Amino acid sequence: AAGADVVLYDRDAEHVAAISADGLLVTDPEGEKRSHLAATTSIDAIGPVDVAVVMVDSNATRVAAGALEAVLGPDAFVLTMQNGIGNVEALAEAFGADRVVGGSTYNSAARQAPGRILHSNIGETTIGELDGAASDRVAAIADLFRRAALPIVVSDNVLGVIWMKFVLNAAINPVCAVTGLRPGEVARTEPARHLLESLLDEILVVVAARGIALPSVDPRAEILDHAWERYNRPSMLQHVEAGQRTEIDALNGALLREADALGIACPFNQAIVLTIKSLEARTLARAASPDLDESSLEAVARANPRPAS
Numbered sequence: 001a002a003g004a005d006v007v008l009y010d011r012d013a014e015h016v017a018a019i020s021a022d023g024l025l026v027t028d029p030e031g032e033k034r035s036h037l038a039a040t041t042s043i044d045a046i047g048p049v050d051v052a053v054v055m056v057d058s059n060a061t062r063v064a065a066g067a068l069e070a071v072l073g074p075d076a077f078v079l080t081m082q083n084g085i086g087n088v089e090a091l092a093e094a095f096g097a098d099r100v101v102g103g104s105t106y107n108s109a110a111r112q113a114p115g116r117i118l119h120s121n122i123g124e125t126t127i128g129e130l131d132g133a134a135s136d137r138v139a140a141i142a143d144l145f146r147r148a149a150l151p152i153v154v155s156d157n158v159l160g161v162i163w164m165k166f167v168l169n170a171a172i173n174p175v176c177a178v179t180g181l182r183p184g185e186v187a188r189t190e191p192a193r194h195l196l197e198s199l200l201d202e203i204l205v206v207v208a209a210r211g212i213a214l215p216s217v218d219p220r221a222e223i224l225d226h227a228w229e230r231y232n233r234p235s236m237l238q239h240v241e242a243g244q245r246t247e248i249d250a251l252n253g254a255l256l257r258e259a260d261a262l263g264i265a266c267p268f269n270q271a272i273v274l275t276i277k278s279l280e281a282r283t284l285a286r287a288a289s290p291d292l293d294e295s296s297l298e299a300v301a302r303a304n305p306r307p308a309s
């Protein structure tokens with residue numbers, strides 16, 4: 001609808017086959033829309049492109065950057081609207097900072113079936129040059145979004161916008177993931193709210209020490225208001241419930257790396273990272289031995305004494 005040539009790349013062959021056969025069916029609060037777009041599992045079949053929008057899981061950003069190298073045209077750039085910290089940095093390392101445009105989005109979407117996407121919340125998207133300058137290429141992408149009826153803002157502080165969403169995701173998502181509570185329930189459940197506020201306060205100390213200008217006069221209140229008002233299933237809760245790897249390394253894991261460099265202790269964030277990583281390990285352990293045989297495992301354990309720690 002926006003008049004651009006778009007090619008979708010996904011490594012899921014079933015999803016790509018469904019899109020190629022019947023188009024991509026997107027259901028949003030306004031209804032259903034089927035778009036007939038080119039889709040492929042073979043990145044070599046694409047390109048050269050003017051813009052590559054990177055929206056893989058943040059654990060895969062470096063791998064995706066490696067694959068994209070051959071696809072970018074001479075003046076091409078990459079746009080990321082992924083959650084977390086480290087995606088812009090990984091892409092800038094791969095392509096040079098001048099070939100990266102940053103962004104963040106409050107749209108929510110999930111794949112329902114091959115070729116079918118539920119766009120559950122139409123939220124605002126923000127993009128901008130990393131150095132805050134105005135540019136024709138960012139204006140052109142913003143124009144494309146608007147022509148496709150997606151709300152978008154161009155910011156001169158896109159890194160602050162990315163960090164603001166990072167703070168929100170790092171404070172709320174892991175609490176929902178470990179408790180199974182929705183954000184609004186966390187906000188109204190004293191121990192869970194205490195955990196959320198403790199994570200948030202540590203995060204805000206690191207953000208301030210890092211000198212990040214968050215685009216909010218009161219980020220603490222804004223994030224607590226967000227939790228109070230929302231009953232969605234944050235992505236980390238969805239990932240834990242589906243037995244998938246989470247984005248903890250780009251959220252509270254990234255926070256710990258920043259805190260470490262600044263010499264700031266973040267015990268609540270450290271504990272939540274260990275907890276989420278333990279839940280991820282549980283998924284792998286249960287996949288390896290779905291029928292856990294307690295007595296034979298204990299016999300093997302007794303026969304192999306615990307290594308000295």
Ligand SMILES: NC(=O)C1=CN([C@@H]2O[C@H](COP(=O)(O)OP(=O)(O)OC[C@H]3O[C@@H](n4cnc5c(N)ncnc54)[C@H](OP(=O)(O)O)[C@@H]3O)[C@@H](O)[C@H]2O)C=CC1
Nearest residue numbers: 011012055056057058060063081082083105107108109110
């Ligand atoms: N969904 C949402 O509502 C929102 C998501 N975001 C952010 O956008 C990003 C994507 O989110 P979402 O789509 O929900 O995440 P999903 O986990 O649903 O999808 C991630 C995609 O990345 C693919 N992928 C993973 N590893 C690789 C790889 N090595 N090479 C190629 N593709 C790979 C996955 O493929 P496979 O399935 O085969 O593993 C999958 O198609 C994340 O950073 C997320 O935080 C931001 C705002 C909202």
Ligand SMILES: CC(C)(CO)C(=O)C(=O)O
Nearest residue numbers: 106108169233234235236
């Ligand atoms: C939907 C939203 C904004 C917050 O819950 C999100 O980014 C996520 O779930 O990771």
